Amino acid sequence: MTTSTTPTPPDGDQPALLEVRDLVRDFPRPRSSLLRAPEPVHALRGVSLDVRAGQRFGIVGESGSGKSTLLRLLAALDRPTSGTIRFRGREVTGVPERRLGFLREDLQVVFQDPMGSLDPRMKVRDIVTEPLVAQGHPDRLGRLDELLEAVGLPARAADRYPHQFSGGQRQRIAIARALSTRPAVLLADEPVSALDVSVRAQVLNLLADLVDEFDLTLVFVSHDLSVVRRVCDTIAVMQEGEIVEQGPADRVTTRPEHPYTRQLLGAVPSLERALAGQDAAGLAAAAGAAAPGADADREVRR
């Protein structure tokens, strides 16, 4: 595939699990003038993509690129301004919550900050099995041990509270909860960004193992290209609400075609390049941020 923003054509006749077409999401800005209506924030400006079963699909972008907005829409936690999302061929957008059961069972989310996504007053037992209660599953406690074991937590963890765990362990709890309904799709929003390097390696290995073991389709959102390349087979690069480049992970990271992808690749600090003599000035130059003025002031908030 080239830099085109059109979705990768499906292999053979296999239909896409997630079909996104022309997705637009505008957010209103607060009014700052009596006379003029404020210009909305265009978080997504027409995003289309296909995620096929078994794919590990990475979405990369910096803050403000719209990657988290896209993920929230995929999880039906927000509604688009226009455009459609189909899951297994069924329309997701505009469907009332009570009829989204099929999606809630089959598509689960792991968020960046496990402390913010785990209820501090609930025991791990209740956190992990809560989606099963919501879905009306019969044998939820029977599933608990299985889930804890899958994510590498001891069975005694069930009786403890989130604050009694380290960051990496809390992310494991969040992953166990996401897997409880045996989803087909796991959406992960920066799941390792808040973790230390050695813990990050453990959680990335765990995710890779679980994706293989449970035949999961993974949608992995991150700002970190080197992490995404580790985990994903396909990468979409987002900038200012649009997908500017999409293709196989190896191609995108070795032969980027869009200037922004090149800039992102250059900006990631690298041990190899640093040991080969790249200093901070060299890194800034590679990131296209060295020249005075050519910096990130575009993000001044109005």
Place this chain on the structure above:
Amino acid sequence: MSDPVTARTPADVTVGGAAVDGAPGDDHRLVVEDLSVRAGRLGLVHDVSFRLGRGERVGLIGESGSGKSLTALAVMGLLPEGLSASGSVRVSSVDHDLVGASDARLADLRGRVLSMVFQEPMTALNPVMRVGDQVAEVMEVHDLASGRDARRRAVELLAQVRMRDPDGVARRYPHQLSGGQRQRVMLAIALANEPDVLVCDEPTTALDVTVQAQMLDLVVRGAAERDAALLFITHDLAVVATVCERVLVMYGGHIVEAGPTRRVFTAPRHPYTRGLVRASDLGALGVDGTDGSLRRPLPTIPGTVPPAGAFPSGCVFRNRCERADEACEVEPPWDGLPGDGAACVHPYDPEDTAAPGDTAASEPGGVT
């Protein structure tokens, strides 16, 4: 002064030398000796010693709970209530020890001789004060400029950290700026009074990569232009390799390894450093990974960092170390040169590299 032979003296400390007692020599901006931080009876940082030369850039790396931020706060005299420091922290231009100095004396030094850039600029900046005034304030407080003169200097400093329209930015409030801009305001404040020592605690962790690249460049330039010593704290090995010439590795409140950046990252001696280097190697971007190297599990360090106070006696890493035996039950002596070595009884050989990319070599332990 503790026994110089048994003391853990990682950095280029003159072992048994006179430099330990007197004022630091001309070429050292900051000299830290046997710095310990305690919370009541609980030791959090243990006998940390290092020196920063004029214009030198030294990285302090370690994971959460390693004591790296506490070390920085102790150097700055900013330890939270309930924590106490012992040992010695000296700055070349100050004739007294910073440990045990009065709050008034420390307040006079902070922002002038020693300054710090924090990780989270939104909490470090005053939300109800224009940023130009905040840059000017640090000069006025130390009587180095005042009134219109300070305002003019503030705008100059904002221009130095490459703010577009520095006049306009000076009139803004922190919430009107992006994360990268706020962090550059923090840097302008830190550099305003030409400090001897600049401490940066994870200054780019919350920033986008392109903004981070620029910020790192500005930090290095800002320190170099002032010949200031830079102590750069981070958990990101690639960042520290880009910024620093020398690196100190902390684990469990101890400096477990120290040395030139290249040596530490290509031929780490301490098993912890080695684990850290290998766990952070996600594979070089731009190098073809179609050979399947990216599908192999990442090497990890077994177990997790214990909570403070639950580290084993002797070598703090021995409960997670593949090389640990009975010899590790006593505190390991420093192995190697004072500024280039590791606190380990069974260090890896210098030839035994763990350079990024050599995934084929050395498979023992570590992999979970």
